[in-house]
Amino acid sequence: MALAPAASSSTDSNPIEDEAQSVDAPELRLFVMALFFIFGGITSLNDVIIPKLKELFTLSYTQAMLVQFCFFTAYLVIGIPGAQLVKRIGYMRGAIAGLLTMMVGCLLFIPASAYATYGLFLLALFVLASGVVVVQVVSNPLISLLGPARTVHSRLTFAQAFNSLGTTIFPRVGSALILGGLAGVTAAQLSGPALDAYRSAETKAIVNTYIGLALALAVIAGAVFLFRNRLKGEQHDHSPPLAGFQLVRRTRFGFGALCIFLYVGAEVSIGSLIVNYLMQKSVLGLTDADAGKMIMYYWGGAMVGRFIGSAVLRVVNPGLVLAAVATGAIALIAVSANSTGQVAAYSLLAIGLMNSIMFPTLFSLACEKLGPRAADGSGIINIAIFGGAVVPLLTGVLADTSKSLAFALLLPAICYAIILAFGLYARQPAPPLEADLRG
Numbered sequence: 001m002a003l004a005p006a007a008s009s010s011t012d013s014n015p016i017e018d019e020a021q022s023v024d025a026p027e028l029r030l031f032v033m034a035l036f037f038i039f040g041g042i043t044s045l046n047d048v049i050i051p052k053l054k055e056l057f058t059l060s061y062t063q064a065m066l067v068q069f070c071f072f073t074a075y076l077v078i079g080i081p082g083a084q085l086v087k088r089i090g091y092m093r094g095a096i097a098g099l100l101t102m103m104v105g106c107l108l109f110i111p112a113s114a115y116a117t118y119g120l121f122l123l124a125l126f127v128l129a130s131g132v133v134v135v136q137v138v139s140n141p142l143i144s145l146l147g148p149a150r151t152v153h154s155r156l157t158f159a160q161a162f163n164s165l166g167t168t169i170f171p172r173v174g175s176a177l178i179l180g181g182l183a184g185v186t187a188a189q190l191s192g193p194a195l196d197a198y199r200s201a202e203t204k205a206i207v208n209t210y211i212g213l214a215l216a217l218a219v220i221a222g223a224v225f226l227f228r229n230r231l232k233g234e235q236h237d238h239s240p241p242l243a244g245f246q247l248v249r250r251t252r253f254g255f256g257a258l259c260i261f262l263y264v265g266a267e268v269s270i271g272s273l274i275v276n277y278l279m280q281k282s283v284l285g286l287t288d289a290d291a292g293k294m295i296m297y298y299w300g301g302a303m304v305g306r307f308i309g310s311a312v313l314r315v316v317n318p319g320l321v322l323a324a325v326a327t328g329a330i331a332l333i334a335v336s337a338n339s340t341g342q343v344a345a346y347s348l349l350a351i352g353l354m355n356s357i358m359f360p361t362l363f364s365l366a367c368e369k370l371g372p373r374a375a376d377g378s379g380i381i382n383i384a385i386f387g388g389a390v391v392p393l394l395t396g397v398l399a400d401t402s403k404s405l406a407f408a409l410l411l412p413a414i415c416y417a418i419i420l421a422f423g424l425y426a427r428q429p430a431p432p433l434e435a436d437l438r439g
Contacts, residue, residue, distance in 0.1 A: 101131030175292025256366020265391020305356025319427030
């Protein structure tokens with residue numbers, strides 16, 4: 001998924017003094033690229049474990065969507081405390097803290113599997129996501145500092161491409177490792193000790209995957225520790241943690257932050273349903289493992305669309321481009337929900353292409369002309385990612401009550417419709433910040 005530019009810790013556009021802006025540290029740039037890759041991939045891996053846990057614990061769609069609820073709630077709970085932690089201990093040590101927290105979250109999958117308890121899996125996901133939030137608070141400001149200011153946009157774009165690469169590769173690998181069960185056996189057919197043994201055996205695939213991730217995180221954390229004193233001259237302000245909420249009074253920013261909430265929610269909802277959607281006999285009738293392999297086309301479309309969109313946005317009004325792709329997403333949902341077979345399948349997967357430019361465009365339009373308040377605005381945008389917790393849960397409720405995944409897509413369509421309205425609204429330049437907040 002797209003990631004929010006993390007809240008900077010200073011009141012101006014660059015958290016570290018100018019002389020530190022051009023630090024020549026290729027090893028740190030490589031480390032940050034690895035961060036984007038791994039936490040983008042870990043986030044998209046939720047789309048693989050949702051159908052697995054749904055089958056193992058015979059969950060409703062509402063209950064299965066608690067995976068995303070617990071994961072993205074971390075943005076609401078940890079966002080501001082995470083930023084305060086980074087202010088206190090610095091970027092590099094903050095990255096270590098985040099990576100170690102992610103590692104602990106991965107290792108918590110071991111007792112979750114041993115006890116075959118869904119609640120423990122949800123706890124593990126929340127802890128894992130808490131580490132992701134802290135690392136995200138560090139990553140964008142850090143990469144912006146590792147080179148001259150004139151190339152900051154190209155570096156950030158390149159880093160976001162690594163994020164998309166992670167969201168494309170991880171579901172493919174994860175589906176091969178995690179999905180698929182004992183031949184001809186499902187949890188719904190078992191009970192008592194046989195059910196417990198089945199759950200324990202099948203969750204080992206999840207555990208082994210996350211143990212591998214824990215080892216990778218430990219290696220990265222160790223590498224960062226070696227360079228913990230590499231950055232010099234960090235400066236962090238100590239403004240009140242909740243100061244940024246004043247910006248919600250600005251119509252353009254408040255509307256934009258709402259759309260970030262809705263966009264992340266819609267993107268995550270569709271990604272979470274892809275496997276079960278493609279498994280339906282009326283669509284492709286695939287096994288869970290084969291359906292899981294197709295998630296990469298959804299996230300891969302977003303990666304391709306970013307390269308296309310970056311060129312289009314140079315010559316076309318961003319608000320109009322945003323409105324156009326939102327319209328495309330709505331149209332694709334309508335086609336998928338009212339068709340069958342390959343048309344239904346590939347029109348749903350193609351929504352990833354429409355999603356590609358939405359997050360960065362929403363962010364830039366919402367934060368336009370915030371000036372010295374840009375860091376506060378970025379912090380609120382991070383909190384708005386909590387939409388990835390709320391909208392998927394409501395989509396699950398709609399799927400359960402309507403007994404139709406196609407009908408449940410109505411909620412993401414409504415989200416895209418509101419984003420379309422914002423695109424049309426934001427096609428005009430933003431007013432000065434002072435005038436908008438006056439009074």
